Amino acid sequence: MNLSQHLPALIVVVPLFFAFVMPLLARWRKQWCVPVTLGAIIFSFVAAVKMAFQVMNTGPFSYYMGDWPPPWGIELGIDYLAAFAALTITGVGLLIIWYGSKDLLHELKAEVIGWYYTLYLLLIASMVGIVITNDIFNMFVFLEICAIAACGIISIKESRDCIEAAFKYLVLSVLGSGAFLLAVAMLYMVTGHLNFTFMAEALPEAMALYPNNLLVALALLIVGLGVKAALFPLHVWLPDAHSSAPSPSSAVLSALVIKVYAVAMIRLLYLVFPRELLGMAPVMEIILWMSSLAIIIGSMFAIVQDDIKKMLAYSSIAQIGYVFLGVGLMSESALVGGILHIFNHALMKSMLFLAAGAFIYGTGVRKLSELKGIGHTMPIPAIAFCIGAFSMVGIPITSGFISKWYLALGSLDVGRPFFMGVILISSLLNGFYYLPIVVNAFFGEPEKAVAKPKPLPKQMLVPLTILSFGVIFFGVFPSLILGIVYRAAQLLLGL
Amino acid sequence: MTITEIVLRLHANSYYFFAIILFIIGFHTMLTHNNLIKKVIGMNIMDMAIFLFFVAIGYVRGGRSPILEPGVNHTFINPLPSALILTGIVVAVSVTAYALSLIIKLYKHYGTIDAEEIMRIRGGGSL
Numbered sequence: 001m002n003l004s005q006h007l008p009a010l011i012v013v014v015p016l017f018f019a020f021v022m023p024l025l026a027r028w029r030k031q032w033c034v035p036v037t038l039g040a041i042i043f044s045f046v047a048a049v050k051m052a053f054q055v056m057n058t059g060p061f062s063y064y065m066g067d068w069p070p071p072w073g074i075e076l077g078i079d080y081l082a083a084f085a086a087l088t089i090t091g092v093g094l095l096i097i098w099y100g101s102k103d104l105l106h107e108l109k110a111e112v113i114g115w116y117y118t119l120y121l122l123l124i125a126s127m128v129g130i131v132i133t134n135d136i137f138n139m140f141v142f143l144e145i146c147a148i149a150a151c152g153i154i155s156i157k158e159s160r161d162c163i164e165a166a167f168k169y170l171v172l173s174v175l176g177s178g179a180f181l182l183a184v185a186m187l188y189m190v191t192g193h194l195n196f197t198f199m200a201e202a203l204p205e206a207m208a209l210y211p212n213n214l215l216v217a218l219a220l221l222i223v224g225l226g227v228k229a230a231l232f233p234l235h236v237w238l239p240d241a242h243s244s245a246p247s248p249s250s251a252v253l254s255a256l257v258i259k260v261y262a263v264a265m266i267r268l269l270y271l272v273f274p275r276e277l278l279g280m281a282p283v284m285e286i287i288l289w290m291s292s293l294a295i296i297i298g299s300m301f302a303i304v305q306d307d308i309k310k311m312l313a314y315s316s317i318a319q320i321g322y323v324f325l326g327v328g329l330m331s332e333s334a335l336v337g338g339i340l341h342i343f344n345h346a347l348m349k350s351m352l353f354l355a356a357g358a359f360i361y362g363t364g365v366r367k368l369s370e371l372k373g374i375g376h377t378m379p380i381p382a383i384a385f386c387i388g389a390f391s392m393v394g395i396p397i398t399s400g401f402i403s404k405w406y407l408a409l410g411s412l413d414v415g416r417p418f419f420m421g422v423i424l425i426s427s428l429l430n431g432f433y434y435l436p437i438v439v440n441a442f443f444g445e446p447e448k449a450v451a452k453p454k455p456l457p458k459q460m461l462v463p464l465t466i467l468s469f470g471v472i473f474f475g476v477f478p479s480l481i482l483g484i485v486y487r488a489a490q491l492l493l494g495l
Numbered sequence: 496m497t498i499t500e501i502v503l504r505l506h507a508n509s510y511y512f513f514a515i516i517l518f519i520i521g522f523h524t525m526l527t528h529n530n531l532i533k534k535v536i537g538m539n540i541m542d543m544a545i546f547l548f549f550v551a552i553g554y555v556r557g558g559r560s561p562i563l564e565p566g567v568n569h570t571f572i573n574p575l576p577s578a579l580i581l582t583g584i585v586v587a588v589s590v591t592a593y594a595l596s597l598i599i600k601l602y603k604h605y606g607t608i609d610a611e612e613i614m615r616i617r618g619g620g621s622l
Contacts, residue, residue: 137579144586148593155597160604164613167597171525171534174590178541181583182518185549188576 004050008063008076011047011086012129015040019121026114034101037117041097041124045090048128052083056484060491062134070134070195077134077196080488081339084481085131085263089256092346093124095463096255099354100248102459103361107246112156119156123149123252127260136184136272137194139264143180147173147228150257153249154241165240172227172237179224186217200272207277214277221268222283229261231287231324232294235317239301242313247357250309254316255350259342262323266339269327270492288328292422294321299429307366308356311433312349315392318426319345325419326407334410335489336482341403343481344474348391348400351467355385358460362453368437372444377453380461382441384468389434391471394427399475402482510551517544529610531601535594542587546580553577 003010018040025032054061060079064070097120104113122145129142151173155166188194190210191202207214223234230238238258242250269278278284298318305311319341326338358381359374360366375382391398404423411419474481505512521544524537553576561571598608605613 137582141582141586144590148590151593151597155600158600160601161617163597163600163604164617167531167594167601170590170594170597171538174538174542174594175522175525177586178538178545181545182548185545185552185576188549189552194579 006063007047007051008078008132009065011044011051011090011132012125014043014047015121015125015128019118019125022114022118022121026117030114033114033117037097037121038094038101040121041090041094044124044128045087045094048083048086048090051078052087052484054078055080055083056487071193071198074138075134075195075197076132078132080484080491081263081267082132084339084484084488085260085342086128088343088346089124089127089131089260092255092350092467093120093127093252095467096248096251096350096354099251099357099460099463100246102457103247103357106361108156109158112158116153116156119149119152120248120252123153123257127256130260131263134196135194136187136196136199136268140177140181140184143228143261143264144177146257146260147177150253153252154245156249157244157246159244161240161244165237165244169237169241172234176224176227179220179227183217183220183224186213186220189213196267196272200274203272204274204276207274211277211280214273215281218273218277218281218283221265222287225261225265225268226290229258229265229324230317230320232290232297232317232321235294235298238317239310239313242316243307243309247309247353247360250313251350251353251357254313254353255346258316258320259323259346262320262327262342266327266492284328284330287324288419291321291324291328292419294318295325295422295426296429299426299433303429303433305433306368308359308368308371308437309353309366311368312352312356315352315430315433316345316349318430319349319392321426322403322407322423325422326410329407329410329414329416329419330493331410331413332489332493332495333406333413335492336485337403337406337408337410339485339488340406340478340481343485344391344399344403344471347467347470347474348388348398351384351464351471352388352392354460354464354467355381355388358456358464359385361460362456363449365449368440370447371437371450372440373446374450374453375442377446377450378456381456381464384464385441386438387468387471389438391475392434393430397472397475399471399478401475402478510554511548514544514548514551517541517547520544529612531598531608531610532595534610535591535598538594539587539591542583546583546587549576549580549583 018036022033025036055078063076065074104116108116126142126145126149130139130146133139151166151170155163187199190206190213191199193199193202227234242254295318298314298321302311302314305314322341323338326334359371362378365371391400394401394404408420408423518541521537521541525534525541528534553573555570555572558570558572561574602608605616
């Protein structure tokens with residue numbers, strides 16, 4: 001048996017399998033939990049790297065589950081976008097759980113730590129599943145696994161804020177999944193297929209016969225995935241959920257989970273729905289305005305926060321707006337910017353949350369106003385936070401600049417400089433709330449708890465350092481990742 | 496379209512019609528009730544409406560379950576939606592179990608399962 005042929009299945013199955021082994025290990029061999037989790041995610045990461053190379057060399061390929069060809073079997077379609085997203089998820093996911101292996105010890109009760117690894121592996125497996133599947137019902141199943149696992153890694157902390165936030169997230173998530181399933185039913189009704197490729201072939205004909213059906217399906221999909229991705233008016237669950245969770249959970253939720261739904265939406269909108277349908281209703285226009293509002297209002301809310309994690313959570317609402325702005329503009333550069341921002345934001349937001357987690361670990365302080373002088377006593381996390389903040393504002397040589405640059409170019413390409421204005425204003429707003437923290441951190445005098453922090457273990461410092469190198473590296477040499485993003489955008493736009 | 500035509504159409508599509516009505520009932524319950532258990536019940540009604548809708552897609556009037564017998568020729572229903580919905584039901588059950596366990600935890604922390612009360616105890620309604 002040739003193992004490398006089966007990588008698309010194994011990248012999902014291996015973390016899924018070890019997720020269910022984990023409770024046993026937690027009972028008998030506690031010290032094995034961390035290495036096994038890391039091993040499973042490293043396997044997925046290596047598989048994702050290998051698939052990305054294969055896609056770049058030989059073009060998109062698909063894998064038939066159980067050797068049943070579509071439309072009968074489930075097809076996993078590895079195209080440029082899927083390989084890129086799988087790479088992001090497994091790479092950033094690996095660094096976060098590496099950091100978490102130490103941070104969790106002080107945030108969670110000892111007996112639930114094994115369960116945390118179960119949930120984390122389930123989350124990684126389901127996210128990779130969502131981005132590589134080519135079957136809409138399979139996508140629904142992964143969406144549900146992802147929703148439960150994501151709520152699980154919040155509520156595992158069992159403080160009252162966490163439980164309440166997790167319940168709110170769960171209810172809205174289920175609402176989103178319900179809308180998604182109803183959309184699947186509407187699409188299956190008129191096309192008779194669940195496979196994306198076959199559906200896309202059948203849709204132009206179906207559109208002539210049942211246009212209303214498809215419009216309803218489209219609306220349900222946008223609402224369903226929009227709730228889960230926290231697109232602006234549907235973001236109400238996000239600030240509580242992302243700020244109350246343990247730091248590694250916040251990092252993975254903000255950096256990866258909300259992006260996965262954006263990837264799912266991109267695939268459905270661009271690859272499945274015919275262009276004429278998108279012309280029948282102003283769908284892209286609606287997405288554009290929602291994302292512009294998200295960018296501005298998310299940043300404004302972030303300015304007034306005093307809790308460091310709550311501020312980062314509101315900033316995520318603004319940042320997911322950038323991704324959807326790229327989706328809505330329908331031009332090559334904008335789509336490149338949007339997809340690239342998925343990766344860049346995953347790097348910088350996970351870094352910011354992990355740095356915030358390091359501050360909380362070291363000093364127990366969450367309030368921004370009390371974090372003065374943290375740069376003197378905890379230099380490495382403070383420098384990482386500083387790099388992340390610069391990248392959020394979009395200062396050149398950081399990766400945040402590259403994606404904003406492409407988004408701005410894209411908005412000029414389609415002749416809508418208004419959206420470039422939105423990007424500029426939001427960069428200013430980002431500066432308003434990130435830069436004072438940086439200034440206070442390095443030029444303030446440390447007081448009380450901040451003056452004598454607990455030393456950070458290596459497992460927390462190394463991932464932070466790697467992430468900050470990543471942000472700078474992909475800001476200076478963006479071409480490494482741009483190659484695959486460009487091809488993804490061209491494939492999506494049919495160029 | 497006259498009233499009779501509308502009624503006839505609704506009759507012909509009665510499964511879809513009732514599925515949508517159920518969906519709205521569930522949705523309404525979920526959004527307007529403060530009692531968390533009622534919210535979960537609403538969530539389930541909504542899910543069931545979607546399942547009913549999905550299964551109804553596969554139904555063919557006068558069709559039988561697709562068990563092939565040699566020499567007998569029948570109209571069969573489409574079994575795929577039913578198979579899919581089995582998965583959907585499993586998912587709905589696990590979500591319900593998880594939601595109920597969260598409600599138990601909330602009750603332990605706050606001593607109430609009323610969403611407004613919880614908001615009040617937390618101090619300040621945060622959306």
